[in-house]
Amino acid sequence: MSKTAMGASQKDFESAMNQVKLLKKDPGNEVKLKLYALYKQTTEGPCNTPRPGVFDLINKAKWDAWNALGNLPKETARQNYVDLVSDLSSSDSSSQVKPEADRKQPGYETLVVTSEDSITKIMMNRPAKKNALTVQMYREIMLALEAASKDDSTLIVLTGNGDYYSSGNDLMNFMNIPPGEMEKEAKNGAILLRDFVGCFIDFPKPLVAVINGPAVGISVTILGLFDLVYASDRATFHTPFTHLGQSPEGCSSYTFPKIMGQAKAAEMLMFGKKLTAREACAQGLVTEVFPDSTFQKEVWTRLKAYSKLPRNALHISKQSIRNLEKEKLHAVNAGENSVLQERWLSDECMNAVVSFLSRKAKL
Numbered sequence: 001m002s003k004t005a006m007g008a009s010q011k012d013f014e015s016a017m018n019q020v021k022l023l024k025k026d027p028g029n030e031v032k033l034k035l036y037a038l039y040k041q042t043t044e045g046p047c048n049t050p051r052p053g054v055f056d057l058i059n060k061a062k063w064d065a066w067n068a069l070g071n072l073p074k075e076t077a078r079q080n081y082v083d084l085v086s087d088l089s090s091s092d093s094s095s096q097v098k099p100e101a102d103r104k105q106p107g108y109e110t111l112v113v114t115s116e117d118s119i120t121k122i123m124m125n126r127p128a129k130k131n132a133l134t135v136q137m138y139r140e141i142m143l144a145l146e147a148a149s150k151d152d153s154t155l156i157v158l159t160g161n162g163d164y165y166s167s168g169n170d171l172m173n174f175m176n177i178p179p180g181e182m183e184k185e186a187k188n189g190a191i192l193l194r195d196f197v198g199c200f201i202d203f204p205k206p207l208v209a210v211i212n213g214p215a216v217g218i219s220v221t222i223l224g225l226f227d228l229v230y231a232s233d234r235a236t237f238h239t240p241f242t243h244l245g246q247s248p249e250g251c252s253s254y255t256f257p258k259i260m261g262q263a264k265a266a267e268m269l270m271f272g273k274k275l276t277a278r279e280a281c282a283q284g285l286v287t288e289v290f291p292d293s294t295f296q297k298e299v300w301t302r303l304k305a306y307s308k309l310p311r312n313a314l315h316i317s318k319q320s321i322r323n324l325e326k327e328k329l330h331a332v333n334a335g336e337n338s339v340l341q342e343r344w345l346s347d348e349c350m351n352a353v354v355s356f357l358s359r360k361a362k363l
């Protein structure tokens with residue numbers, strides 16, 4: 001059906017009514033009320049029946065929608081009805097389920113970004129390197145989050161491809177820097193990290209981490225900025241900063257003690273204690289743990305149900321909770337990064353990186 005410049009005929013109207021019944025995607029209550037109102041206006045003219053009582057909520061909403069059309073002429077209502085159905089039909093056919101390869105958003109080399117069922121999924125995609133985060137990957141995650149903040153998704157998921165969620169910062173990021181450039185590179189690294197963590201602090205929609213396997217370093221510390229963290233029972237959580245001559249980031253120096261208490265946070269952030277998924281759940285870092293054999297099925301069923309919740313209410317709740325802490329989190333982020341900038345120039349840090357890369361020792 002196409003929009004008719006000459007005015008919709010009775011035949012166009014009847015065919016639009018049939019078309020509505022064939023829609024595969026529920027257009028939502030607001031649109032259904034609009035369709036109802038335009039239908040009544042077209043077939044009966046302006047609303048002149050008494051307003052239903054306060055407890056007759058559904059009929060009152062329908063009456064209000066119809067009454068809001070005032071004296072809109074029948075022909076215009078008919079045209080608007082036909083146009084609305086035409087728009088719904090075209091978005092309905094473009095929203096048919098497509099294979100993941102077709103849904104994949106272009107422009108990312110280190111990620112696979114897809115949108116389905118009002119969920120945008122950002123999947124880190126360097127499985128051979130355990131999804132270690134390169135500079136390009138930090139930038140692509142920021143771009144994907146920026147796009148997801150504006151798309152029509154209700155929830156955003158970050159997950160990993162392969163057996164790891166992520167092994168944290170790619171230690172190659174510290175290599176091949178000419179000696180005279182170290183300070184400049186450390187400064188650039190701190191700016192990148194500030195912006196990366198800042199995206200998670202400011203993100204306006206619910207963020208869900210789907211932890212498919214072990215998580216290390218920064219991929220763990222930013223979990224304190226997520227709204228839900230679902231983990232496979234195969235996942236582990238490890239922040240070996242001291243071993244690497246580094247210090248905590250991702251606002252974890254603030255969020256971890258708040259989430260799990262000072263003593264447990266110190267064990268993780270200072271002494272590098274690796275937690276199992278169940279331990280991380282008991283300490284409040286993880287929302288729920290699922291058996292690995294049913295992990296994807298159970299988590300995605302849950303998320304699909306959550307994605308049908310009223311979108312605006314969900315986003316407003318997220319923002320209300322986050323707004324209380326935003327300023328503090330940005331200050332923590334800035335403080336952690338200036339400490340790290342110094343740490344990256346230390347012998348302790350350089351030795352640990354060289355040690356990993358020369359395979360003398362693995363963490």
Ligand SMILES: CCCCCC/C=C/C(=O)SCCNC(=O)CCNC(=O)[C@H](O)C(C)(C)COP(=O)(O)OP(=O)(O)OC[C@H]1O[C@@H](n2cnc3c(N)ncnc32)[C@H](O)[C@@H]1OP(=O)(O)O
Nearest residue numbers: 128129130132167168169170171172189192193217218363
């Ligand atoms: C812009 C700067 C921002 C900085 C932010 C600050 C962030 C800090 C952190 O995230 S600190 C944490 C850093 N991560 C690590 O220290 C983990 C290092 N990796 C390991 O310890 C191990 O690789 C492992 C335990 C994750 C997995 O061990 P294993 O199962 O034995 O696999 P391999 O070691 O053989 O790994 C396969 C392949 O991947 C490469 N790789 C894995 N992790 C990293 C990494 N973080 N950086 C670089 N490369 C990594 C590994 O070298 C192997 O590569 P190869 O097949 O040999 O080419």
